[in-house]
Amino acid sequence: MRIGLLTEGGYPYATGQSRLWCERLVRGLPQHDFDVYALSRSAHQEDQGWMELPRHVTRVRTAPIWAPEDDGRTYGRRERRLFAAHFASLAAAVCSDGDPGAFAEGLYGLAGLARERGGLHAALRSEVAVRTMESACRARGARRAVHAAAVPDYLAFTDEIERALRPLSLDWYGDDSLGAADLCHAASGGTAALPGLLAKRFFGTPLLVTEYGVPLRAHYLAAYGAHLAAPVRALLGAFHGCLASEVYRQASVITPGNTHTRRWQERCGADPARLRTVYPGMDAERFTAVGEGNDSGDPHTLVWVGRIEPAKDLIALLHAFAKVHREEPGTRLRVIGPPVTGPDSGRYLAHCRTLAAQLFPDEAADAHTVGENPVSFEEIGGPKAPDLTDAYAAGAVIVLSSVVEGFPISLVEAMFCGRATVSTDVGAVVEVIGGTGLVVPPRNPRALADACLALLRDPERRERLGAAARSRALELFTVEQNVAAFRGIYLELISHSPVHRLSDTVDGDGAPVPFATPAEAHAPGRLTGGRSRPSWADSAPDTTASLTTAAAPGGPDA
Structure with missing residues (x-):
């Protein structure tokens, strides 16, 4: 199978977090192809280069989240209205009690707009975004901590989430990139998992999320360490909390590295039925x-x-x-x-x-x-x-x-x-x-x-x-127990989401490849129907069912 490995500030870079366990995982599963989609955190990290990659890492795509990525596009009247509506949904969820439906509507709406029109970088730093945040912070039912926010706070917050949402504007969401993956495996939650959310949204690709730390807690601590104003810290904490909840809601399986991390995930709304503790593998x-x-x-x-x-x-x-x-x-x-x-x-x-x-x-x-x-x-x-x-x-x-x-x-x-x-x-x-x-x-x-x-x-x-x-x-x-656990999880997830990639079922002359199509593809109903591409403008966010129900005919992963 083809695994889309999603990382932030780690593999395949020579420095950063999670690079060692990712390397051991990839090298321990040579029977699978890995496409690595990596977000880098600094110019220094990129200057340090990559680790030596095995031959079955077939593609590496990288993008910085530390430098502005303005595509130079601006919105017309229609796009500005769409942006304002989607950003208002996201802002309302962040400023209030974190309505998951409103947050998902805003997030995927912005993703679809960025995919079809670009221009998200400029829009998130525009006057429209600032006014939208001001309205959300002053609306009835907004958190008390954000009532005192002023224009500098709105600017600081939009600057931070523009950085966090940069994966929405990447060119990774095509049939020749994440659309070709059988499974997305995010090496952490938060920003690293955003491409996996969009791959699930656009192509129905199942998402596996692994967390050996607590990214949400790290964001809380980083906000306090950055000496930001109290309203900005409150807004950032709420945003990352909403993002974590959406990642946990959409992931088919979540693998915490210990019970401490598992408790944080459950508190953020993760379904216990989808949690599998997998300890990190270390070289003994x-x-x-x-x-x-x-x-x-x-x-x-x-x-x-x-x-x-x-x-x-x-x-x-x-x-x-x-x-x-x-x-x-x-x-x-x-x-x-x-x-x-x-x-x-x-x-x-x-x-x-x-x-x-x-x-x-x-x-x-x-x-x-x-x-x-x-x-x-x-x-x-x-x-x-x-x-x-x-x-x-x-x-x-x-x-x-x-x-x-x-x-x-x-x-x-x-x-x-x-x-x-x-x-x-x-x-x-x-x-x-x-x-x-x-x-x-x-x-x-x-x-x-x-x-x-x-x-x-x-x-x-x-x-x-x-x-x-x-x-x-x-x-x-040990590394062996870690690799064995993920080998089993990969096979279980893919068994509930049979793959139909044209490039794998025909040869260079267009002739069918023997045994390339799984036998269950001939079963009647929607059990193995080809992946759909829902319209970002028309469809509502789908909810991933647990593994016990995902294989049912007509289920959300069908």
């Missing part, structure tokens, strides 16, 4: 030597591995280690991570170094003399930690101190290495650990210290927990 082989070796690490060393940033709460970890070091003076803490990038991370690292010097005034925290200092800050690839496996092998206990965490990758890597772990109860930590490590409340240095001391003083317990952790990780979190 690189950790085999440590996990199956006899070396259990330095029994007096705690190791922390991850990106150095405020969400990891190294401040609490340092205070906890101060208590550990007072009770067990021979212990050490090694903080190991990739090179720090960005001024914010650099300032946070400097703050952590200063705090370590204050907590241990007689012993400077110098990264170059690990053996003589209780605390060290090291980089992956440095002289003491050339590789991740060396980092996890260095200590007997691996610590995670985060206050915010999605799927804890470093924790799974520690489990592959057969290490005992102490973690804070955030995100999917409890689900991942499953009783094979100690879990304490976040922002509680005393509890974190007590748990570390308990494991440092009990080598038999450390060994027992480490063995159980490795066994659990090999059972649940």
